[in-house]
Amino acid sequence: MKNRNYSLWALSWPIFIELFLQFLLGAADTFMVSEISDDAVAVVGFSHQLFNALTVLFTVIASGAGILIAQKLGARKEEDARSISIIALKTTVLIGAAVSVLLIALPGPIASLLQMPEELLPLARTYISIVGGSMILAAIMSTLSAAIRNTGNTRGPMYTAIGMNVVHIFLNYGFIYGAFGLPEWGLAGVAASTVVSRLLASALLVYMFLFAFERRIWWGDIKLWSRSLFREILRIGWPLGVYSGNWVLSQLVIFTFIGSLGAAQLAARTYMNTLESFCFLIGFSIALATQIRVAHLFGAGNTREAYKDAYKGLWIGQLVVIANSFIIFLFGSQALGLFTTDPQILAICAGLLGLNLLLQPGKMLNMTIADSLNAVGDTRFTMYVSTLSMWGVSVAVSYFFSIHLGYGLTAIYICMIADEYLRGFVCWLRWRSFKWASRAGSPELPAQGGAAAEA
Incomplete structure (x- = not known):
């Protein structure tokens, strides 16, 4: 059995480092995008509320799976925890792919529907279509981070966040200012930087995920399915999804109120x-x-x-x-x-x-x-x-x-x-x-x- 440390300190400090780096990523985005314009900042803030709302579609599975993994490992049911993580990943990948296609195809109508101010629509179309197209990567990151973290390994997602931040800030600077031989793409460059950093983070999390449990996960495990375990995920996950959805959707509605101001x-x-x-x-x-x-x-x-x-x-x-x-x-x-x-x-x-x-x-x-x-x-x-x-x-x-x-x-x-x-x-x-x-x-x-x- 793997040695897993579930002390509050051992769990919380890597989570803090990971969240702090995610904060730095957001702050760096805001700071660098503010060099473009305050309108660009408004588009990024508004778009992220939309993305947060749509992530509920796969956090239903990811969150439920994460809690069940910790419970199963506490009950010493390692194989059930392993199976739950694989089932959750397969399901969220399919949902993330569908969301990506939707945002690539309809960025303008979606922004208009959500009361985005008219003068911000051109920027919104660009940003939503590029970053929204990588929602499948966001689904992978969400599910794998939850699975890995609930095995007691909170350091893995932390290391991933470090690498993701370094790449994102480096590319942001390059695309905004035309540095390092990169084209000066402005807000489109910030969006492209987000996609690249997500891609690299997803690859690193997949590698960690393969060794997250006592028995290594193999590519052949993609065929694994259990109706009873999936029902357990949904039993916990669908109310969690509604809970999370209430928050992000209410925030999105509130942002439409603010947008009208x-x-x-x-x-x-x-x-x-x-x-x-x-x-x-x-x-x-x-x-x-x-x-x-x-x-x-x-x-x-x-x-x-x-x-x-x-x-x-x-x-x-x-x-x-x-x-x-x-x-x-x-x-x-x-x-x-x-x-x-x-x-x-x-x-x-x-x-x-x-x-x-x-x-x-x-x-x-x-x-x-x-x-x-x-x-x-x-x-x-x-x-x-x-x-x-x-x-x-x-x-x-x-x-x-x-x-x-x-x-x-x-x-x-x-x-x-x-x-x-x-x-x-x-x-x-x-x-x-x-x-x-x-x-x-x-x-x-x-x-x-x-x-x-x-x-």
Whole structure:
């Protein structure tokens, strides 16, 4: 049996490095694209919301498979974990290929349908068709990263992120400025750089995946299929897909609201996304590591330890995100000045930095507890909560205040904050009740419920 380390520290620090490098990739994109124009920045930010929405189609499989892999390995069912990863990869490749064809064929109509401002459509067609065409690679990366990470090997995806960032930044610089003998392609070059870096990252992850389990994966395993295991993936995965889909689709709808407010508001939201990502990186890595640990412990039958681990991850994460929020509040204006000198955009962002102090602790609460519920298979509950809260509060209420009453981007942020705390509190009540353990038929339940386990 492979020696797998599931300690919170061993899992979280490589995830943090990987996420930090992904943040640098996004920040480098934003910084370099801002050299082209603020319109180009708005197109990139808007397009990524579209891509995030479409990735839900294959994260349904990837996320469900990842949790099941950790559970099966916790229960010492290595062959089942191996089979689940192969089945998930085959399925997501087919879905990713279909999405790629759609975005290559219809970039303009899709951008228009999503209320992209008219003056941004020419840039959007170029960027969406090129980057969207590589969604099959995004599907491969998502599935393999989830599979490899849930075996306890969080370093592999980290190394991949390092290589991907180096290549992407190098090619970005070359295509934007015409350096290293590369053509000066502007935004089209940034898109091409994304495709090349994804291709190389996918190749590296495939290599790691072949050796991720005790018995090596061979090309002949592509024929492997199990209806019962696929049903298990879907049982956990489809509510997870709806849960993730609620978030990305609601964010996409919110971006259409912001787009209707003007290009300056859209660019401001994109710049704030970059700052918020930095603020939440360590907290997010702790939440993901906690999910892997909880799934592994639950699969091994250690229900009480899994319960306590969620709180351990939550309190550590809260300390980190609160500290980071204050850093962003103090120095955010100076950081934004690196990206744009537009006084209107800077003024909009300055008004949102204080609200970020409230937003981040709510996100940490919601992320850690909801992910812990997902880790033990209680995915339908988080799906129901996300559906009601995201669409009822984050979308409907924000539309009423931001568009109908005219309070703009500030109202949208306030509604986002309310949504995070509402979901986090409801999920905490569910976690504390231990109903998730009863539904799963756990053999190890605390004698006096959640309060006793917390003590």
